[in-house]
Amino acid sequence: MASSFTKTGSSFCRNSSKSSINPHLKLGPNATSFISSGIPDLDKILGGGFCVGSLVMIMEDAEAPHHMLLLRNFMSQGLVHKHPLFYASPSKQPKLFLGTLPTPNSSSSKLDKSRDPTHEKDLRIAWQYKKYFEEPNLNISTNNGGQHEYCNDFDLRKPLERHFYSGTNVDCVSIQDSPNLDALQDRCARFLAQLSRSEGNSSSAGRIAIQSFCSPQCKYSDMEWHMLSFIKSLKGMTRSSNAVVVVTFPPSLLSPSCSKRLQHMADTLLSVKAIPDEDKELAKLLTGYQDMVGFLNVHKVARLNTQVPVILDATTFSIKLERRRFLVLECLNQAPVDGSSGTSYGTSGGCSGSTKSGSLDF
């Protein structure tokens, strides 16, 4: 009797916990939950997505707007999931940026995409890739419910339909003209207050996207301590709310110590880098160099509620646009070298390279 009682009790608990989460939220280890970054591959790399309550920082490449690719997908995914969104940017009319967001791909063409392994792709499933193909796509729910998917594929060539961002849950603000960050901090605090965890509303997760945080057109850009203190309090507020904050900043415009401080504050730290147009040495070194648009570096993965660091197999990924539509991240592959295939075998394993020796690792 007693045992049956506890049994029903435990199963009840399990059921209730399962029904209370929505498909846009995924439970992670250590009582954390994830929301999707809008890029299926990035979700997989980070072990599920962006951690709710964490601060994600993306270091921009001053010469290329690759951080916008990540930001667009992140915002689009939130809008498709009807998450509240707050967007701040140094442009005059940040609202216009919403018109450039990509639209989720319809499920029919997604099937088409997975059923259509090109000749090139067949070749790639070689020894280098075996372990990645054996990995089942556990992280990504595959139900074709469109809006109910955890993570959508976004078609970068089609703009998002208007009804997604015409609602009231989208807030845009320009940070160009404000003399300091107090106004922005107030807006963020108000936005995050609606999503506070204590109220028990785990149904929606908010997204804050701040683009080019320390860019020189902002009037506060020479007040480094002011900016650091803003990020610190933003992080503090985010910790107690159901939200993810993504901030992109150009590290080259900051003093080295300030940039390091921001990197320490970030829970998840990414950086993007453009590929020089005609780098013949690199073209010889890497397979699929033609399709790459840039590199993504994963410096740090969020470690909320745990002390164990996340060590990835590889920390550098190439950003590719598949059929010029879909954002794809891949591990770097060294092209076979003529006459000395031994060296390429040596680098094939799951070793993540030295962070000191250079910006690329294989």
Add this chain to the structure above:
Amino acid sequence: MEHTNLNLLDEALGLHNINNKLWPLCGRFILVEDSVDTTASFVLHHIIKRSLSSHPSSSVIFLSFSHPFSHYDRILRKLGCNLAAQRDNSRFFFIDMLMLQCPDEGKNNHDGLAVIFEKVERVINTLHPDNKKFLTIMIDDISLLEVVANGSSNAVLDFLHYCHTLTSEFGCALVALDHKDIYSNDERPALILELEYLADILVNAEPLATGLAKDVHGQLMVLDKGSQHEHGISSHKIHNFHFKIKENSIEYFYPGTITMS
């Protein structure tokens, strides 16, 4: 304190010296340094656990600028130490500084940090006089303390000097975390140099020179500048070893002696 389960870090910190029934770190300042690639917060977790289990009336004051209580609670619970219960027993004092922000205007910075110090002092005054030497004050971390002080490293140094005087006054221990790579480009990084000078024990966590690996998460360098108890003989001891962080424990080993199970 348990005699078993002493690891290399305990040995390097001198936690195996339990002859005189005192908390071995009492009266000492431990500075923990790390970098973006390798975090050393696990050293703080380890010292929290050891100090709370060292003596039935030992206590910890934790100044947190980087994480909420729940974060540390979950980590320490896996290490076998219930922080929530210790907090209710008034042995773990968590001072949440996550939302603290000092006003910009020049002089007020000092007031901001003075408020923090007053909080620490108030907690100490509630303790029984005999228990003050079993106290550990912990700061996570100093770089955020600087942000709170709007970059005034003098204010931060003042604050830390005040905390340091507590160690000689009451014989409590001071443990602070800082990120060394922040200062690597400074011409004259006064703050970190002064802290390194003041520290009795320096713990430095670095990534391996060969990069990140799954089996070895980094290396620790522990420099013990010698304790006062040793009849005026100052003995600098350097311990170097590697570590691997797990959920419920941390493995320490000398380079090359990792045992695969």
